[in-house]
Amino acid sequence: MKPWFIIVVFLLFSIFSINSQEIITAERYLEMMSERYSGVQDYEADIIIRSGTSDMIGKVSFLSPAFLRIDFTMPADQVIVFNGELLTVYLPEYRAVLNQTITQSRGSASSGATLASAQGLNLLRRNYVPSFVTGPEPVPLDTGSSERVVKIRLARRSVSEGFREIILSANPDTRLIRRLEGRTIADGLVQFDFSNIRTNVGIPELRFLYDSPASANMYNNFLFRETE
Numbered sequence: 216m217k218p219w220f221i222i223v224v225f226l227l228f229s230i231f232s233i234n235s236q237e238i239i240t241a242e243r244y245l246e247m248m249s250e251r252y253s254g255v256q257d258y259e260a261d262i263i264i265r266s267g268t269s270d271m272i273g274k275v276s277f278l279s280p281a282f283l284r285i286d287f288t289m290p291a292d293q294v295i296v297f298n299g300e301l302l303t304v305y306l307p308e309y310r311a312v313l314n315q316t317i318t319q320s321r322g323s324a325s326s327g328a329t330l331a332s333a334q335g336l337n338l339l340r341r342n343y344v345p346s347f348v349t350g351p352e353p354v355p356l357d358t359g360s361s362e363r364v365v366k367i368r369l370a371r372r373s374v375s376e377g378f379r380e381i382i383l384s385a386n387p388d389t390r391l392i393r394r395l396e397g398r399t400i401a402d403g404l405v406q407f408d409f410s411n412i413r414t415n416v417g418i419p420e421l422r423f424l425y426d427s428p429a430s431a432n433m434y435n436n437f438l439f440r441e442t443e
Contacts, residue, residue, distance in 0.1 A: 239351045241345035241346050241347045241351075241367050241368075242340070242345050244345075244347075244351065244365065244367065244385075245336060245339065245340050245345050245367065246340070247390060248336055248385060248390045248391075248392075249333055249336040249337060249340070251389070251390040251391065252331075252332055252333035252336055252391075253333045254415075255279065255332070255333070255414045255415060256278070256279050256414075256415050257276070257277060257278045257279065257414070257415060257416060257417070257418040258276075258277050258331075258412055258413060258414045258415070258416070259274065259275070259276050259277075259412075259413045259416060259418065260274070260275050260409045260410065260411055260412040260413070261273075261274055261275075261409070261410045261411045262274065262275040262285060262407065262408065262409055262410075263406075263407075263408040263410075264405070264406070264407055264408075265404075265405070265406040265408075266403070266404075266405045266406075267403065267404075270289065271287055271289060271290065271293075272287065272288050272289040273285045273286050273287035273288055273289070273293075274286050274288075275409070276418055276422055276423075277331070277332060277418075278418050278420065278422075278423065279332065279333070279334075280299075280332075280334055281297065281299045281332075281334065282297065282298055282299055282420065282422075282423045283295070283296070283297040283423070284296045284297070284422060284423050284425075290306075290307065290308060291307070292305070292307040293305060293306060293307055293308075294425060296423055296425040297317070297423070298420075298423045298424070300316065300317060301314060301315070301316055301317070302314070302315040302316075302317055303315075303425050303427070304437075305425070305427065305428070305431065309432075310428070310430055310431045310432060311431060311432050311433075311434060312427040312428075312431045312432070312433050312434065313434050313437040314433065314434065314435045314436070314437070315435070315436055315437055316436070330392075330395060331391075331392045331395070331407075331409060339369055339381070339383070342371065342372055342373070342376055343369035343370060343371055343372060343376070343381060344369070344370045344371075344372060345367050345368070345369050346367070346368050346370070347365075347366065347367060347368070348366035348367065348368050348382065349366065351365060352365075353365055353387045354366060356384060356393065356394065362393075363387065364384040364385055364386060364387065364393050364394070365384070365385045365387050366382060366383070366384050366385075367382070367383045367384075367385070368380065368381075368382055369381040369382070369383060377397075377399065377400070378397035378398060378399060378405075379398045379399065379400055379402075380397075380398040381395060381396065381397045381398070382394075382395070382396040383395055384396075389412075391409070391412055391414075392409055393408070393409060393410075394406065394407065394408050394409070395407040
């Protein structure tokens with residue numbers, strides 16, 4: 216066999232191999248994350264919410280499609296519950312229970328926890344333009360960190376979005392969200408960290424029923440009033 220023929224065959228094989236590999240764009244990576252979350256019926260995780268210099272620490276429970284509960288240890292005994300229709304926030308410091316009815320037109324509570332779901336990722340794909348921060352290869356979560364993640368920058372498509380920009384950090388092995396960093400219109404930074412994530416553990420709907428303390432003061436429609 217002539218040497219030039221071997222070289223041509225090798226080059227053709229190399230070109231075919233390159234073309235047969237899928238080019239992973241940020242949009243495609245988000246799509247793969249959505250596909251991963253579509254198989255998650257429920258999850259539990261430790262959560263840290265940072266806003267400015269304040270930290271909130273707790274455990275989050277999520278049940279598809281939109282059940283959410285966060286039981287905080289800092290501030291102690293504070294609770295956020297959303298059962299698909301009613302958002303409830305208990306503030307023990309003020310002995311206050313805040314209730315808000317959420318209709319489909321309003322959408323569910325906008326938070327990092329609700330974004331960490333198949334529905335939340337679909338909203339991000341629809342309302343934000345994705346791009347890799349540095350590329351599709353994993354990078355350190357923080358400077359000097361041994362934990363590596365894939366980072367995607369999300370720029371809002373319209374001024375109506377609450378965050379101007381979101382940096383999404385995903386575990387490259389599980390394709391689950393490790394961190395969400397949102398830059399607000401006022402240039403404030405809100406960060407959601409998820410760790411010790413456990414999926415499909417069989418969380419019952421009863422977990423999202425909340426009995427308010429009898430001594431607490433009730434405040435309804437604290438976000439907005441529903442109109443006919």
